[in-house]
Amino acid sequence: MKFNLKALSVLAMAGVLTLGLMGCGNSGDSAKQGAAQALKGTITSSGSSALLPLAKEAAAEFKKKHPDVSIVLNGGGSGTGLKQVSDGTVNIGNSDVAAETKLPKEKAAELVDHKVAVVTVAAVANKEVGAAVSSLTQQQLIDIFTGKVTNWKEVGGPDVNVVLVTRPSTSGTRALFTEFALNNNQEVSNKSLETDDSGALIQSISNTPGAIGYVALPYLLNNTSVTPISIDGVAPSLENTYNGTYKVWGYEHMYTKGQPDAVQKAYLDFIMSDEFGKILEGKGYGIAAKVKTGK
Template sequence: MKKVQLGAVFASFLFVATACGGGNANEPAETDSAEGNNTEENEASGSILVSGSSAMEPLIAAASEEFMNENIDASISVQAGGSGQGLSSVASGQVQIGNSDVFAEEKEDIPAEELVDHRIAVVGMGPATHPEVGVEDISTEDLIAVFTGEVTNWSELGGADQEIVIVNRPDSSGTRDTFVKYGLEDNEPVPGDITEDSSNAVMKIISETPGAIGYLAFSYYDEQGTVLPLSVDGVEQTDENVISGEYPIWAYMHSYTKGEPEGLTAQFIEYLQGDFVQGTLIPEMGYIPEADMQVERDAEGNDTPK
């Protein structure tokens, strides 16, 4: 009987001690009473501006939305405008990140030595036409002839009897630089019939203009066949052909900062190079993780196996 009484007293003592004590290791961490979130969450805060490559804009815009959903005190404004504008804006301090699909060293009047390169992805680019031109594959020789004005009707290439309408990007465009260097072998295109500042506008014009041809990043192609990507020398515009090095018209997606990034800028670049963007967002949106590439390219355009 005495043993039963002692056991009851001991159990009561444990109950009181637990109730009055500070808890134990299995209890949840202290949370913010207003939101119910761990106080360590949402550490990223402030605001930054990002501008530049229109080929990169869809990816960076989508990534910034995801980042801001996870960090409610952070504000990231993303604009296009072309690689040249991105590089000059970050160099002058107007924006915190300048996106470019060319190396800073390739653009004149850009102090490349002051900028830090953060590679985000790889993107393929190529000639895109109105779906009814009647041509699906083009040789590099004929592609040059089209963009330099030597060939002016699709019938000369076995296609429809339709005048060729060239849709260009301005000189500040990194997509233009990449296409001219690796698609046209450095032959400058004629001024063309139309020049547009953004890839979105180029895609729309090509899709609505009979006989039109321009150039776009793979990320702008859609399953509806809004525009027709031409094979070049029999090689299709696919991620697999870019990765292997068989298809030559591609570029790195660079996010440049002036000096080493700090604060929100550093946090966002780390996010861009992290698992979610690299493993999920990049392939879903038509880009290629740099880690997948089997070739490497330098600022002079030399490719070497990895």
């Protein structure tokens, strides 16, 4: 039998090429898998109490994918988060308001804004009040929070004194409520019941006859201890925020000082992904692109 040396040479070369391509393909896939598994580091964040439940949920889901990433979360209010990210003491500052509203212009300019969601803010009252007063006009709401109305009977409610449960000036939730619910009229602070802990605020309203305050919508999911108050007949809901009829809402910001590093970027990208968007809405937050009227 005669062998065609030329043909054998061609076949041998083809075999080498095929093996080489297979090796490259496996190497590339392994590299991608290794990169996903190799994501390591620590993310620290603080700030908005309204954004904290979302940040906790995002951290838990993100760590399922990247178990070697440590995420440390704290509240403290939007002003605190912005100051700390500006100072470099945390990687991410969570805020309900734009940085320039809480920081000097030059400090705000150093930060990069990542709008991760939309939050709706609702006025909430003690259930005894809410049973009689389920809706207030915006002017009535302004009069209550500025101290002009001091008894609920003045707005059709029971003969009970109004008790304000207020937030500190560093609160981004307060800033949103002041701008869009109170038309920039400043609320009368009640220092004895002042807190930026939304859970504690709801508890105070629930336990105090005549009490009223305001919280981010996610804190009201599966919570029947207080009554949400409609404004001009429009209920505080995600649907009404999306369709533009409920006006008391704002963007949720996660600020970094300069561009985020690889670990921070992966976390932020995950929060803004379609995958996490379903969880985000389930927690009572909104997807920014779904709001018909922007701010």
